[in-house]
Amino acid sequence: MTSALDQHREANAHSPHLAAALEAVKDRGIEYIYYQGITVTGRVVGKVMPARHLERTAVKGVQQHRTAVANLQTTRDGVLLGGGVNAAEYTAIPDLDTFAVLPWDTSFARVFCRLYEPDHLSENAGAAYSCDSRGLLKRVHADFTARTGLEMRTGCEPEMTWEGEGLEAHFRPESSPAYHIEHLERNRPIVKKVIAYAQALGLDMIEGDYEDEFQVELNFMYDHADLTADRLVTYRQICKQVARELGIQASFMPKPTTGQMGNGCHHNFSLWRDGVNVLENPGVTELHLSEEGRHALGGLLAHSAGAMLVNGSTVNSYKRYWDAGQFAPSKINWGLDNKTCTVRLSANGRLEYKLPDAAVNPYLSHTLMIAACEDGLKNAIDPGAPTVGSSYEGEQDARFPRLPLTLGEAIAAFDSDQVIKSAFGPELSQLLIDFHADEWARFCGHVTDWERQMYWDDTP
Template identity: 30%
Template sequence: MAAPGAEEVLTRIRRDGVEWINLQFTDLLGYFRQVTIHKRLLDAEAFEEGLGKLDGSSVRGFAGIQESDLVLKPVPGTYAKLPWAERAARLISRVYKPGGRERLPRDPAYALERAVSYAAEAGFEVKISAELEFHVFKDISVKLEPYESGVRIESAEILREGNPFFLRQKEAYFTVEPYNSVMEFEVKLGRVLEEYFGIPVEVFHHEVSAGGQVEVNWRYSDPITTADRLQTIKYAARNVARELGYVAVFLPKPIPSDNGNGLHVHLSLWSGGRNTFYDPSDSYAELSQVGRYFIGGLLEHGRAVAAFTNPTVNSYRRLIPGFEAPVYLVWGKANRSAAVRVPFYFPGDEKGRRIEFRSPDPTANPYLAFTAIIMAGLDGVKKKIDPGDPIDENVYAMGEAKRRALGIKSLPRSLDEALDELESDNEWLKPAVDRELLEEYIELKREEARSLAAYASAAEYAFYLSL
């Protein structure tokens, strides 16, 4: 079905009785933001020329105070009436410089658009989807007390007493009701995503963590649409959870002793209507040489890619052995201990032949994460980077000596380490990522890591109070 144009959206606004429209966009760090306008401001010209309603200096990473006037240009195909706000709708928008003709280089969606164009110039159409994992908690208690330098976190505790989502830790995968108490949430979220936002949800299930962990899968699409949908799903999940009296939590590692949340990215390259990753003559995984080269680039640049796919301090609390999160930069068929898995449910499945990059997490800005994954893989295709032999055993169970002998690299152990890698390995990003975006992103993330390094956790009190 073709996406609606501006005139059709304006007709829908009148038909839906909408009075207020949220113009939504994603900032450099991945936060979903919005400016709310009255319907009278939105006409056909606004879709074409944009609306000058954004103070870029108030959005970290976008613009300085001396260059703060920015333009939002709504994307008609993202229109949705909001089920939780009366007479309100939303439109995802792209960010432009004054005049509405030139894109803002620091708009992360622009970087992904450039990556898609770069792939097209190389003769490829990118198809991408994701598996989004998150927790649904009954409550979260965070006590904040202001002091002269900002905010002090006195305690941060996930309240599990009375939480309906309780099973033995690491044993909640595929559970049914009444043990899967998130079923009501899943059904309502699925209905909202399908009926209001037009997102074709395919699968919900309870994930491994006993803390009310949900996984949602939706149909693949082009990278821009998939990134827009990912932001929308997180947005909808938070609102549906609130309506049910819960809190949706996308932290990569919210519970220390249980599995964390991943964002598994599935990707294939197509050309002339054929899947270039598919080779029926390949005896290992029906994976073509193009697919192998793509994996080679992803593994070669994987430590730098992590700065985008695992962009928070909490990300590296998930990337530890023993909790199903991939730690080692290897690949293999159907191997979930590898950073890159080649799913292989059915032989002869050209449409389904793809790679799955398992290390990303839900705190990633999807526009930048997809950009990094695509550009790293395309660099592998361009340079014919060999990914090495596949690994068909549990990488976690290997001894360290064997991993060293095989030359297996691990993902970074911290956000700072990932940023170090990105600073020294980023030439492959240049066709898609503007230099000012890259430098601003690294600086903002350095500042984030420095700020969090100053806080003592509850665990540190437990370990060190008596020393």
């Protein structure tokens, strides 16, 4: 039987995208290419190669030690996560339809890759590498479509913080600079460069605003979830490049400062079949959700506790959910245009999932959303009545678990959610648990500035 690796190689060898890329290399003077893979935390890893080797590497691929998918992270006990030093490499094969020239240096291009077991293994040779989050989303989404006829379309709202000399934020005390054009003007160099580079790399930029002190959000058009995930990663790389050029810093840290708005990455989604959005009832004008939409929503809510290990993947992530009144959810619920809820019906046919933060791995977040929605559709899970009023008051809906409010709680909730773990597979699920459990242990053993301030002179 032909392996997944061989099928990808064969497709690349005869792909019109290969011919187009080779032509671009020749006509545009491209000298180098980044071959990009994605780690479990959403970090971009890979290799750079001279562009003259594209025709060969498009089929052969590039090799990388598999522990790269866990950021080559060693635990406190000295264990190299992802297989150890003696683990086999994976083979990264480019998806040639993602080949693009970098607008800030047109001698460089990049291409996203999917990861495979090497073909020399005695078992599972050439199989899709189970810890490749980008490849996982493609497989899960394709299987979901084959079973249900549905595809998930999403748009992300990536918030982020900019810091550096020359950046200013001045506004009335006890108010917010949100939506203030004057603050966009003060950040005009950032806005212009990010939008220009993003559009050059295929992102259809649609709107943006100044969200809070030093926080800017620039959005791109929604699309098939697989494309949205790639575009979010590309957007992050663009922002880092713009920061370098302007001599400032750009961060997707979920909660940079106490009392300041956290950096979220809300996922707006809809489900489509045969070109029709099934979340919407045609002819109904008031804010509403179809029966299929309600069941998909019910599944998403039922698995949101287990999903927190992905949606809030760092120790810092949970500072965002603790800061009540800052528009981040603190309970698992939904509402009609209610910005305090976990899921907001923001328009007919569109749901906004507010748990993912700016550091989220978008391939994992979209994978779990698909798995949760399908479980809701299969089991007709009822989301109940929408929350009226502020979610920060009142009790948690008893039908859904409590929202984990620390990384430690999120690890336990993920480990008990068999639907999400089944979608991720045993190897990736265990790697996520091991990676984040080590991070939680490191934090729990670390003395912070807050502790010094609280306890240094507290006794006697």
